[in-house]
Amino acid sequence: MQVSPIRRQTRLREEAIVLDGARDVFRSICDWVSGRVGGLGRKAGDAAANGTARTLSALAGAKGTFIALGVLGASGYLLHAYPPLVTVGRGEGGVRVNRLTGGVSEWRDGSVFVMPGLHDMHLYSLRDRIYQPEPIRRADGAAPLQSVEGLSLGIDLSVRYALDATRLAAVSKNLPDDIGREIVEPAVQGVIYKIFARYTVREIFSVKRVEIQQAIEAELKSKLAQDGIVLRTVHVGKVDLPADYRRGMEGLLAEELATQKMRYTLELKDKRVQAIALDGEAEKVRREKAAEASAREQIIAAKAQEEAMKHVLPFKRRQIEQRRLEAEAAKTARIKGAEGGAEARRIEAGGEAEARQKLADAEAYRLDRVGRVNAEQMEREGALISRHPLLIQKTLADKLSDKVQVIIAPPPADGGFIASNLIGSPKRAGAAAADGQAAEGR
Template identity: 55%
Template structure:
């Protein structure tokens, strides 16, 4: 209780203080306002503050909403008067736009491009569906622009992003409906151009209602599921092989026709060549017959000339043969005389040579009888000029060539001479150089 009483006392005291402060502040404000209104200095200060506040407000408004705006080339602007509700079209350049009075909408007249970014892949967020129910990704590119003549008419209801809010919904719906009516094979290969043409014919009127002019539609890459792509590639490979075979057969057929034409041409050429050759032979035969008619008299004269020449040659050969026979008889007689002379000379030579040989043999026999060792020396000389022989008196009844002469050496030499000292042996010494070779005696 005491605490509450103390708290109430404090609050009362605080409230009194706050009340006194507020009263003092109000009194000060009233005094300040009175000074500003009643005194000259206060009125000047008030006017300055009001002017400065107005200028600040106008400046901030101009900065936030500039009264002049630039329109770039290839742009068109629609200026709307918020007071009257009227619209006007403005082209490139500077245009006046009063803040809180005019509103300006800018539209580009350049060609713009829209692509189906979400449907590029079969595994993407929004793939297309084919007639078989397969998910496929197709790259579709649209080139469009705004119709300049209808921009003022449609400016009130055209959105800010025409591509996203008008083009994309229309195109996406038409594409999905068309692709769902065709198979993957038609989209991928066979009906690609026709599909593109049908899409252009259907989308162009729909966009034209909103003031959008469709320039072109292009179907780009088609992304197929992996399994289907493998099957399509195999099928295309088979078709390519079949197409290649068809072209190969056509080529072979053309080659056969070409061979037939070549054979026909060769046949005609040979016929013409044979005909020309026959004509040439006929002309040559006619020319030869005409020439023979003039040549035959010359041939007869030539035959007569050759007969006369043969007669003359016969007489000449007979005369030459007779002369050759006489010459051979004379040569034979001379040769016989020459051979007889040669035989006589040979006989004389043999006779003289025999006498000389007999005399030489007699001289040799006499020499050998006086010097029997000459035979051994002669025999050694005949054996080899590279053998050095030492000649010694033979033993009793010994002779190195006795066996060759067929004489009994022991009895013969025993009768001719008394016993002698031991006979030296014939020995061969090592071969010496040609400067030291010779006979040595002991």
């Protein structure tokens, strides 16, 4: 909790005034003691000078000094027994009350100046506390709870609470020393006995536990808030039932469990039958949907095919027309090619015939020329042989092998050349030549 700046300044001003007053008192006491001690020394000197008569009067004056020393000792003891600084630990809250003004100030961790006789300091723990009432824990305990049937039962109850730090200064004057025993315990007992008396043992034991816990927490929170206590949680734990009721409850629970088991078994079988029926219905619906989907697919495919045929038929017609044109073009090309081939073959045949004619003419010319040349050569040779008949014999002899040394042949009748039968006689040759010339002349 934060202290406002005005309250802090007021508190600091009060502490400064108190400290200044204490400092002035202490300083005046010290001055008085030092003065009395100095006066005692002077009186002791006078007593030594004046004699024993003055000693008694000096001792009477020293009585005040001893009183001052006693006051100082008592003050030191009081400071030791009642220190002016009080430490506020972690998790604690301090409330300082001014007896003169009635002002209240709150403090957290740290040291607080407390003037004895002027201030009262109270320390409170701000940590969470747990209250567990022991008398109600067992059904046969000292103060068990009562159900609506009048049966005793025990409850393991835990109440977790803490002081409200925001209202500590306001409620500190009314808080007792033992908060748990004097405030929390009566409030809890006044609430739980009343609430548990509304329910049956069966409800407390089974189905109404959370509702009871919420009801206790709601009613107890408002009641404790009036005293500056914050309720954290309320926990309802183990329920201790009476022995007879526990045995009857166990038998009843066993029967109920058997009944519930049978009911659950029947419900399970019913659900299985329903599941099978639903599966069959789902299969039927699935098949119908599949058939409808297949029919729709076929319809869509037929429509798509029909739509496609609208585009395919013109395309097919164009393809047929294109192929017809291509066939006509190929036919025309083949005709043109055949005509070109025939013309080429005709030209080739004409060229070949002309070439053969020219070759034949050339061959005839060659043969004619060769014949003429041979005839002229033979004519020259015949004329030469006519002039020189022995050339025949010489040529024959040249033609024979050089190994032939003897030739046996019958001599001619006219005494001519021995080989005249082979090559003819000169006379016959001359006569034949004359006959040839005569034939040419005719």
